[in-house]
Amino acid sequence: MVVKLRVWLTVCAFSSVALVSGNAALAAKDSGGSKPAKSAQGKQVESNPRGQVLALSCTSCHGTDGKSVGIIPSFNTRSSAYIEAALKGFKSGERYSTVMGRHAKGYSDDELRLIANYFGKTSNNK
Amino acid sequence: MSHTLSRRDFNKLLLSGVAASAFGILGSSNTAFASSKRVVVVGGGFGGAAAAKYLRKLDPSISVTLIEPKAIFYTCPFSNWVLGGLKTMEDIAQTYSALKNKYKVNVIADSAVAIDAVRGTVKLKGGQVIGFDRLIVSPGIDFKWDTIPGYSESVASAKMPHAYQAGPQTVLLHNQLLAMKNGGRVFICPPANPFRCPPGPYERASLIAGYLKAKKPLSKIIILDPKEKFSKQGLFKKGWERLYPGMIEWRSGSTGGKLVKVDAATMSLTTEFGVENADVINIIPPQKAGKIAFDAGLTDATGWCPINPISFESTIHPGVHVIGDASIAGAMPKSGFAASSQGKVAAAAIVRLFQGKVPAAPSLVNTCYSLIGPGYGISVAGVYKLTVEGIVEIPEAGGLTPINADDDQLREEANFARGWYSNIVQDTWG
Numbered sequence: 001m002v003v004k005l006r007v008w009l010t011v012c013a014f015s016s017v018a019l020v021s022g023n024a025a026l027a028a029k030d031s032g033g034s035k036p037a038k039s040a041q042g043k044q045v046e047s048n049p050r051g052q053v054l055a056l057s058c059t060s061c062h063g064t065d066g067k068s069v070g071i072i073p074s075f076n077t078r079s080s081a082y083i084e085a086a087l088k089g090f091k092s093g094e095r096y097s098t099v100m101g102r103h104a105k106g107y108s109d110d111e112l113r114l115i116a117n118y119f120g121k122t123s124n125n126k
Numbered sequence: 127m128s129h130t131l132s133r134r135d136f137n138k139l140l141l142s143g144v145a146a147s148a149f150g151i152l153g154s155s156n157t158a159f160a161s162s163k164r165v166v167v168v169g170g171g172f173g174g175a176a177a178a179k180y181l182r183k184l185d186p187s188i189s190v191t192l193i194e195p196k197a198i199f200y201t202c203p204f205s206n207w208v209l210g211g212l213k214t215m216e217d218i219a220q221t222y223s224a225l226k227n228k229y230k231v232n233v234i235a236d237s238a239v240a241i242d243a244v245r246g247t248v249k250l251k252g253g254q255v256i257g258f259d260r261l262i263v264s265p266g267i268d269f270k271w272d273t274i275p276g277y278s279e280s281v282a283s284a285k286m287p288h289a290y291q292a293g294p295q296t297v298l299l300h301n302q303l304l305a306m307k308n309g310g311r312v313f314i315c316p317p318a319n320p321f322r323c324p325p326g327p328y329e330r331a332s333l334i335a336g337y338l339k340a341k342k343p344l345s346k347i348i349i350l351d352p353k354e355k356f357s358k359q360g361l362f363k364k365g366w367e368r369l370y371p372g373m374i375e376w377r378s379g380s381t382g383g384k385l386v387k388v389d390a391a392t393m394s395l396t397t398e399f400g401v402e403n404a405d406v407i408n409i410i411p412p413q414k415a416g417k418i419a420f421d422a423g424l425t426d427a428t429g430w431c432p433i434n435p436i437s438f439e440s441t442i443h444p445g446v447h448v449i450g451d452a453s454i455a456g457a458m459p460k461s462g463f464a465a466s467s468q469g470k471v472a473a474a475a476i477v478r479l480f481q482g483k484v485p486a487a488p489s490l491v492n493t494c495y496s497l498i499g500p501g502y503g504i505s506v507a508g509v510y511k512l513t514v515e516g517i518v519e520i521p522e523a524g525g526l527t528p529i530n531a532d533d534d535q536l537r538e539e540a541n542f543a544r545g546w547y548s549n550i551v552q553d554t555w556g
Binding site: 049063064 | 553
């Protein structure tokens with residue numbers, strides 16, 4: 001019985017994932033230009049939580065906040081528009097890459113924009 | 127309940143934290159709108175260190191304690207480069223000073239020996255008991271020592287290193303290769319799936335071949351594999367033919383790759399096809415979640431830890447998150463990259479959970495670079511999403527370096543492999 005309940009709960013948690021995902025993405029979209037919250041370091045958490053959690057993946061290769069210490073390009077000084085155009089170029093194949101095309105194809109255009117917005121804000125839109 | 131709740135109602139309900147808690151997303155409800163925000167992280171590898179750093183970076187009001195016995199952590203990524211003479215142990219040494227000084231993580235040099243998930247405490251080997259509101263367990267792997275007759279932990283530490291937890295084992299295997307005669311036979315014996323770093327044994331064969339070709343060209347490497355295929359197989363085999371023709375022999379499970387027993391006294395291996403004498407034997411044993419995961423009751427019958435993939439919270443113990451190699455993360459491989467990615471996702475989820483909010487649905491990624499030679503790199507990438515089936519790979523994304531990649535691209539990938547290492551260790555420990 002306990003096992004059955006656990007399986008049921010797990011199924012619920014899993015099936016809710018897709019819904020939560022949709023809601024979170026929508027919420028983030030709606031609050032596109034919203035004001036940052038109180039905590040300076042936590043501002044993207046408030047305004048673009050989905051963009052933040054997607055963007056965290058990028059820093060494994062590109063460095064914390066997109067500031068690379070090696071040969072892989074930095075984007076910490078790039079604008080949201082630049083990053084979004086680059087990501088879409090990788091996705092379509094218009095822009096040459098070794099591995100970025102393989103990553104960018106895993107995201108919808110909306111998700112790429114959320115990622116670009118997250119990093120663009122950390123770079124003060126230079 | 128599922129009979130009476132329409133999809134739309136369910137969707138609406140999820141918007142409230144109460145419902146999310148009821149459906150197991152928030153885990154233990156006492157942490158919603160938490161006034162106390164103490165997180166303890168057990169294990170300072172790729173997963174644990176990234177989680178500790180990002181918890182502090184994303185929400186400085188969270189107090190974070192990291193339990194890790196080693197003052198220096200040697201990374202498994204690039205440890206094959208050490209075996210090939212391309213890097214030194216110093217090059218793969220990471221410390222906790224940035225976590226301590228820059229991110230104000232309370233780093234305690236001790237091991238966790240017991241976890242009380244109900245009371246919310248971790249007991250350390252030194253006797254100290256630390257309370258937590260949420261716990262992250264990132265214990266990595268442990269070995270199943272009793273699966274190969276003749277092999278044991280003491281055989282591994284003296285004669286047949288696994289070198290699959292970087293450190294003294296890496297040095298032992300490297301020294302054995304340096305001492306080996308020209309014309310020696312090196313055996314590498316990977317386990318069946320699942321195991322840490324699926325391309326690891328084959329990158330290892332490649333870089334050892336690079337060393338042997340230059341210094342001991344009469345030598346041979348034989349891979350005894352219980353599997354019928356392996357990660358990036360086509361790319362590795364092509365690279366071996368181009369760079370090390372005739373030097374590396376891969377035997378699959380059905381062609382004599384399965385180990386029956388080993389003998390440390392005679393340095394020999396017995397397969398289903400006969401006895402082989404060896405000069406260097408590298409056994410990579412079958413694996414399971416790190417010991418503390420078993421002691422804390424976080425594992426299931428598979429020997430790994432089931433989790434809710436949105437937050438990596440254990441489906442067995444609410445309030446306890448398991449990340450990295452020890453977790454059952456669906457289609458994701460067990461890799462340092464995956465662990466670091468999961469550590470950051472768990473950190474972001476915990477920040478939200480402390481605020482009484484539902485975590486944002488993550489995307490998880492993995493990229494494994496392997497070096498076949500110093501200027502010959504290959505990669506496999508994957509992007510993963512959450513579905514009702516758990517963590518699945520997005521079929522349109524990811525994939526391998528093209529099999530017909532030209533030399534410029536292979537050189538570029540080798541350079542990116544170095545760039546990747548610099549950044550991931552910085553993103554995790556720096």
